[in-house]
Amino acid sequence: MSTLRYGIIGSGMMGQEHIRNLALIDGAKVSAVADPNGDMRRQAAELAGPDCRMFDDHDALIKSGGFDALVIAAPNHLHRPILGDVLKVDVPLLVEKPLGIDGLQCREIMATANGRRAPVWVAMEYRYMPPIARLLKEVHAGATGTPRMIAIREHRFPFLSKVGDWNRFQDQTGGTMIEKCCHFFDLMRLVSGSEAVRVFASGGMDVNFRDETFGGRKADILDNAFVIVDFENGMRAMLDLCMFAEGAYWQETVSVTGDKARIDAYVPGPARFSPDGQERHAKLVISPRETKMPVSEDIKTDEAILSAGDHHGSTFYQHQKFAQLIREGGAPEVTMDDGTRAVEIGAAAEESVKTGMPVRL
Template sequence: MKKLSIGIIGAGRIGKIHADNLLRLPGVEVSIVADLFADDALQEWANARGIAQVTKNSDDVIKHPEVDAIFICSLTDSHVPLIQAAAQAGKHIFCEKPISMDIHQTKAAIEAVKAAGVKLQVGFNRRFDHNFKRVREWVEEGKLGDPHIIKITSRDPNPPQENYIEKSGGLFMDMAIHDFDMARFLSGSDVVEVFARGAVLVDPVFAKYGDVDTAITTLTFSNGAIGVIDNSRQAVYGYDQRVEVFGSKGSVSANNDFPNTAEISTSEGIYRDKPLHFFLERYNEAYIEETRKFIESLRNDTEIPATGNDGYQAELIALAAKLSHRLGKPVRIAEALQLAEEVRV
């Protein structure tokens, strides 16, 4: 089996996670890592993993003659030019979400990938969660009949720092985009209309940047189903990640993951530990699985499980949600791009 050589651009927390997950897989090597702030500490980290080269220049990764695929884990505003350059160099691409903050730029990146005939996977890791994947399988198998209602709860344990809020793109693009993708994934249908309401209830710092920290988004799907997503930047009891699909033949739900299944019952009540507190704990296995699936699709030339179009559609829903929140009315997906030009979102 020929070894697949991987390059990584962006060696922050998520880039390092992907590197470690790649190195778990047989027949895979990480040949080079690029990061603008590469230093002795990063070199030491790479040496401990047998990664041959560390550089500050992303071009070194793109032009590396042995690299088959590139993981783009850098800042969002660098994604599109890196995708375009990697595609032109004939490299397959894994890119963290979102592809960009500009839907037109995202489309340009996808067109570059298509023209080059390479594969692009977007980092929607929740598709690979063991619970959510099983919900999708039951929907696909027809166990629930026709989906009628999709409910998604997604609440972070703590709000991000102000310097992150300033550049995040807002709750709908940064946080809820995972849920917009999950809604399409679970329903098996595209979204045709979005109605979103948001508020600042956690920390006034969000208002400073024209953002919200609490939101309800309702979705109408092309198959007639209705979706409801609730988001909060702060759930004091931990990372709250739940879904439910209700259909004509029944319903299926997936609840939070907990550090254990122990439960104590006393005269004072029944108690158990809080849900897993951090997204890296909650979705650790999902990160591993999405990496494995990407490598598998390269080896077997099979379909990518989270495509560039999936990234585009989730961004389009996020754009419609931002518009809906600002305008106070439902926004049809087909009208979102034109409406965005008129109101300059």
């Protein structure tokens, strides 16, 4: 297999980010895009190159053939029906998070894929942000000792405008705790090596979209929340989310504290939201208890990779690993079970916000 040919289903903002990043992967090309929206479809095809074929329906793309892998980047609520068709095609598949809009959908998708030979990789990009990947490496190498606490802060810009404003509504996204935060619940599971047993959350829709309507409907998604997650092995984790804090220098801060040290990964937001429009370096700080002397390191990433998307290079590094899987075989690093469990934690957080009560898993 010389050149890997990708079909992209869903060519909006995230679909186009995948196309830009695949253009940076040696031996990869986007051979086809499918989207019912003509403008998005044409933009994506132009981005992919002159030989890219266009389809207004995912089924037409599937029947056309001519691809070695598929990427699903359609809106969340369309994942279940699209995957019902796509999983019948035995080619490697990368599906954007969340896998479904609730735990039941995710488990139905897993059942549909039962017996399938080709791998399905759930796109939890945040694992692959260079500063977070470095943090995970240090934690798993024992730098913190036994991890006991994880604290994640994301202070960022509001949800961006997307086709049909689908990301303004719980019934199309699963809710902010699923749409936005399944990444963070995935990281918590990865650090703890354990499963969540209890979730308690407080949140609201306090600033964004309160006086706006979309297609005659009022938005109903959270724009801020605190979430506490308790794990089977005794580790506890916290998420602090604010989606009206785009003035913050660091967009994400991930901190893991164990009995030997604390490690902090600091991730800046995309260049287009910085005052000067310039890319910024990330940072990693290791603070050992014994020496009490923190060691700080700038984590630098090629600007061509940073500028290919809004996720601090993670989409590129994820695609590198996915391409390696296609060529060499093996198992996906992020499984459908991983995607399902992250969604289930998010759904529990949404329920806890509504009821004011902890939710047991």
